[in-house]
Amino acid sequence: NGLVVLMMELDGVDTPSLLVNRSGVKENIQTLKKTLSDFPHITLRPHIKVHKCSYFVKMQAELGVTRWCCQKLCEAEGILPNAPCIQDLLITNEIIGPIKTHRLLSLVEKYPETTFGVLIDSIDNCKVLEDALAEKNLSIFVLAEVNVGQNRCGVEPGSDDLVAVAQYVQNSAPHLQWRGIQCYHGKLQHVRTHEDRNKEMSVVANKVKKSVNALEAVGISCELVSGGGTGSFLLEAEAGLHNECQAGSFMFMDVDYGNNFNEEGIKTSPFKNSLFVHTMVMSKSADHVVLDAGLKAVSFDSGPPEPVLLHSDGSITSLADQCQYENGGDEHGILWFSEPESEVGKLKVGDTIQLIPGHCDPSVNMHDSIVIVDKGKVVEEVIVEGRGVGK
Numbered sequence: 001n002g003l004v005v006l007m008m009e010l011d012g013v014d015t016p017s018l019l020v021n022r023s024g025v026k027e028n029i030q031t032l033k034k035t036l037s038d039f040p041h042i043t044l045r046p047h048i049k050v051h052k053c054s055y056f057v058k059m060q061a062e063l064g065v066t067r068w069c070c071q072k073l074c075e076a077e078g079i080l081p082n083a084p085c086i087q088d089l090l091i092t093n094e095i096i097g098p099i100k101t102h103r104l105l106s107l108v109e110k111y112p113e114t115t116f117g118v119l120i121d122s123i124d125n126c127k128v129l130e131d132a133l134a135e136k137n138l139s140i141f142v143l144a145e146v147n148v149g150q151n152r153c154g155v156e157p158g159s160d161d162l163v164a165v166a167q168y169v170q171n172s173a174p175h176l177q178w179r180g181i182q183c184y185h186g187k188l189q190h191v192r193t194h195e196d197r198n199k200e201m202s203v204v205a206n207k208v209k210k211s212v213n214a215l216e217a218v219g220i221s222c223e224l225v226s227g228g229g230t231g232s233f234l235l236e237a238e239a240g241l242h243n244e245c246q247a248g249s250f251m252f253m254d255v256d257y258g259n260n261f262n263e264e265g266i267k268t269s270p271f272k273n274s275l276f277v278h279t280m281v282m283s284k285s286a287d288h289v290v291l292d293a294g295l296k297a298v299s300f301d302s303g304p305p306e307p308v309l310l311h312s313d314g315s316i317t318s319l320a321d322q323c324q325y326e327n328g329g330d331e332h333g334i335l336w337f338s339e340p341e342s343e344v345g346k347l348k349v350g351d352t353i354q355l356i357p358g359h360c361d362p363s364v365n366m367h368d369s370i371v372i373v374d375k376g377k378v379v380e381e382v383i384v385e386g387r388g389v390g391k
Helices: 022-036 054-062 073-082 098-110 123-136 160-172 186-190 194-216 233-239 360-365
Strands: 017-021 068-070 088-094 115-120 140-145 176-182 224-226 275-284 288-291 306-310 316-318 323-327 333-337 352-356 369-374 377-383
Touching: 017 022, 022 054, 022 233, 022 369, 054 073, 054 377, 068 073, 073 088, 073 098, 088 140, 098 115, 098 123, 115 123, 115 176, 123 140, 123 160, 123 176, 140 160, 160 176, 160 194, 176 194, 186 194, 194 233, 275 360, 306 323
Parallel strands: 017 369, 068 088, 088 115, 115 140, 140 176, 176 224
Antiparallel strands: 017 275, 275 288, 275 352, 288 333, 306 316, 306 352, 323 333, 369 377
16 A cells, blocks of 8 residues: 555654554464463354454464454455455354345355355344355355343344244254354443453353253254353353354454453453554644544544554553543544653654554554554555445
8 A cells, every 4th residue: 555665664654554563463362362272162263353354364374263253244255355264254243135145145155165154133034045045055054143231133042032043044944054152242341340240241141051041942952152252251261151252352452451450450451452553743732742643543432542652572651641632533633741751742743653542443444454563663564355334
């Protein structure tokens, strides 16, 4: 995209740009895999919707990942041409309507070496999928989505609707392969205290167990109980009911995840912040500086970003205690400071700093490409192939 020259210093990268610290991402993948190694019943199925890049899929494959999930068809359509390593892909969403059904079948036809799966929560949807797949003699696997607390899509735990959907797939839909249930609770990821997360996880676990038991009572087993996220995966692993982990944000992390407390009541995470918006000071006054990264460069849905300095060894120095970040509009951010001799107060027009996004997923979705850095040098620029409005 013409943003970078390889091996240039960070200060030479145009702004605003999205940066990823390569060594930090690799360390985060290895940390999660090492943690999950204590739970041999769990298989990692990382979520693509966070990074939306074949580059990171291939990095995960090199570190031993063998199955993935994404949220939208556009992510699969964008990434699959450049990621032949994906041979097992679960779309963690219901595919509704003739246009999306056609796009799904096109993917199944185009990538015969890849096993595709989708979520279901109604017999009507199953009938549409079955008819379309039968016409082309194709097949996919399905998981019934169970509403374990998100109150979004999904059948109720242990309900007659769950049993009916599973029985329809097994008895009346030969082109849909029953594999189990999807039990993901997105709101659980950001329950702040460990005690409260643990309490909520007990509720989730009971709903999962109720669903598995209801299916087993009619002779239907669950090969997969999938779900789990960056903020809850350890609790789900310890509960012993899930056997897949769909964490995604662990790759990059963000301010919102950084606000979770551990068992000791400390704000901390085993994962490193590796995603940053690179931004430049474009104006300065006596008590504030103006950055060139606004709402078009970093998301605000989970609160403001954290201003930091990214060092060549991958470490960061937070500037949050020296200033207050204010949304300056579509193209601007404002740092208000009271101490002229602080690092923020000493910033000059043309200086660059970095922002840790409040929410990593939508921030990535704003950018066409990501600049990969390592040891303070630019090593690559990669395209965000799966970005878009979520079609």
